[in-house]
Amino acid sequence: MLETKTLTSARIRQDFLDFFAGKGHTIVPSSSLVPVDDPTLLFTNAGMNQFKNIFLGLERREYTRAADTQKCMRVAGKHNDLEDVGPSAYHHTLFEMLGNWSFGDYYKKEAIAWAWELLTAVWGLPKEHLYATVFEDDKGDLGVDEEAAGYWQTETGIDPEHVLLFGRKDNFWEMGDTGPCGPCSEIHLDRGPEYCDKCDDLEHVCRVNGDCQRFVELWNLVFIQYDRHQSGELDELPAKHIDTGMGFERVVNVLQGVKTNYETDLFMPIIERAQELLGHSDEQREEHIVAYSVIADHGRAMTFLIGDGVLPANEGRGYVLRLLIRRAARYGRKIGFQEPFLAEIAQVVMEVMGPHFREIVDRRPFILKTITAEEERFQQTLSTGLARLDELMVELIASGETTIPGEDAFRLYDTFGFPLDITRDVAREHGFSVDEAGYQEALKAQQARARAAAQFGPIEAEDLQIYFHVLEDLRRQDVVGEEGVGLVYDEAVQFDTTVAAIIQGGKPVDVARPGEAVEIVLPLTPFYVEAGGQVSDAGLILGYADGGEEPLWEVRVDDTHRPVPGLVVHVGEVTDGTVRRGDGAVAVVDHERRLDIMRNHTATHILHSELRYILGEHVHQAGSLVAPDHLRFDFTHSSMLTQDELDAVEQSVNDAILANYPVDAEHTSYREAVDAGAMALFGEKYGDQVRAVKVGYSDEEFSYELCGGTHIPWTSEIGLFHILSESSVGAGIRRIEAVTGRAAQRLVQERLSQLERAATFLGSQPGEVDRRVLSLLDEVQSLRKEVARLQQAVAKRDFELLLDRVQDVRGVQVLAAQVDVADEGTMREMTDWFRDKLGSGVIVLGAAIDRRPRLVAAVTPDLVKRGLHAGRLIQAVAQVVDGGGGGRPTMAQAGGRDLSRLSEALALVSAWVAEKLK
Ligand SMILES: [Zn+2]
């Protein structure tokens, strides 16, 4: 631990400002968190924001030296600080940035000397623990910032060994793609080895910029030296500037010698007030330190945001504020706050920060009222939303899922005002993740619906109300119990029942006729409703007269839905007769299809277990689809499976199938399931019954999953399991698609007959097809080589015949001829042959390639000296065929458009040569 004087945060802030005032700086007030005249920024996020226009040369101020402490907010962008608050001790939504600036006034020498003086002489930080970094261009264009490196040696008492060079990533600052930029120098403090939080990481090198808590960056001195142009070029600026930034909370942390920022006197009074309100012991506080930290951090941010005029809203800055209040409120509730309490927190923020930031004290009543109103609004929706989310997670765990579907996350937001961030938080605490892409999709879809609704009147919500009314009616009439429609998919695939309700076009009706689309409600149903990845059943509902043999009517069921909890509708079409509400009916699930689904579902469980056995316990189900024709299983694993691994997985699943293990579903208490190895996700208040599916004998079961789906009773009924593909579906998530039973059989049959046919075509045996194909490919390759060789031989012979047409033009051998070749490469090769054969001369070849004239000309070097230039020659010739080209004196090529004049063009060559040699 460093020996430091203990200073209050107020004193540290004042020291900084006094120090730079003493060096001729104007102390400017912090600008608002809401950037003035800068639509590109959500919030002020750096000290230099308010000086941006000076650096861009768009504005002048009366002063050339300034210093301040700027309140900043960082919540969005690639680094989402909102997520880090709490678990990390070093990230805050609201923070202060100390800075000093020179606008064309002092430069590197003073900036370095003063920073050193403040840290060591004023604040007494030990010199031997300080490091400075200096820019060295890793791209090599700019070299080392020798100027800065020199001043560190001459202007400070730093250990010369503690001046380190770093490249563009760490030590070059740019405002944007163009504009002011320059190297920087950072001051780091070594807090001692005991602060390293990465010593367990073998890759970790404990050093400056090594990304651990031992070396903390205190201060960044930016030397604005260049102006970057659109082209990327850097111009030296006529007036150079200084822009420095020092994270205030961090420097307070260091000077007060505490481990985390939350232990400084900036946060401690807030945390202590919360503790006092809750009546927690110190142990209880430590136990819930994450919640305390979130409350302290967000309490500061909300106070300042409202102080700067931001109000809770559903978008932009207002949404961030709403989120902060709701998130803090929820954490508060978790650790025991029953009533709105955040106004109390804001009061402490005002006590701690108010002396410097008067605006929050001046607007005290407004800030407190706004916070409490929003908190109350949230309390009302929180209970409903949390209960719904818990329910959802119970359902998901029952089907082995750990991802909250985007649809559901969105519905929570849409219906209960439950922000995605809170859903994400709660999900994470229970070991769930949220399908955020799906959330965004649902959000977009809703926006599209909202636009449509604006045109065509309200939809959706009213549609769902009809289902509520139908369900309420059935409950009132005791057709269904409190639980709603009974599910007997577990026990039967055929069931005698009655038509409880018929819905058509969003309205309950009494009668439906052939050809009409319907939704049928039955008090009890053997149909499975899509859940846990297993798709809905299909089948028939048949109406019989008392004692009748032949059905009176028939409804084909294509799908089932649960539009509201407790109600199941069978979606389909009346295919025969007239259906009436109250009719006796038999519900018949398509049993073959259901069996296919059951085989795939049980195979999914076995696959899950084998993947964990073969790849490791890190494998967790991340989603699944159990359909009649195939299964899809997503799981956590970081790399592609090798063919060996896939083979091993496929083999062990098939082994488990052949072992003919029993598959049993049992209803048990959640507690028992957990004790038997299920993932612990919820507290005891969910003493609900769960359904667990077991594969294997009770003494050696190898798969035990909470699951609501349907399964075959013995694994051998799965038949064959075959993997179709393995792929990636996102970072760290792999997907296996496979077939079982009838689909696997069909696939094997198809593949075998393809193989048989291929063997017949090849005149060989199925077992030899692969070797036969390989040898055919070899043969094809050597034939291709042979063809190429022959083509060249033919071209050479043709060319030799052409040599008879070489003319003597004033003592120079000239050949101009049309050739029949497929590409320009061959033409160029022919000019080589010409040179080899004749030693000296001029050759122009023309050919029709893709029905266009192409020309190649070559002149031997001895003739270039006599004024013949292949490039110019080809230009003259190409003009005739309406084209152009060019090249070196010895070799040139051209293309044209008029093929009909190719021979005319070639006829020009001799005359052109004769003319040049005159
Ligand atoms: Zn370290």
Ligand SMILES: [Zn+2]
């Ligand atoms: Zn399952």
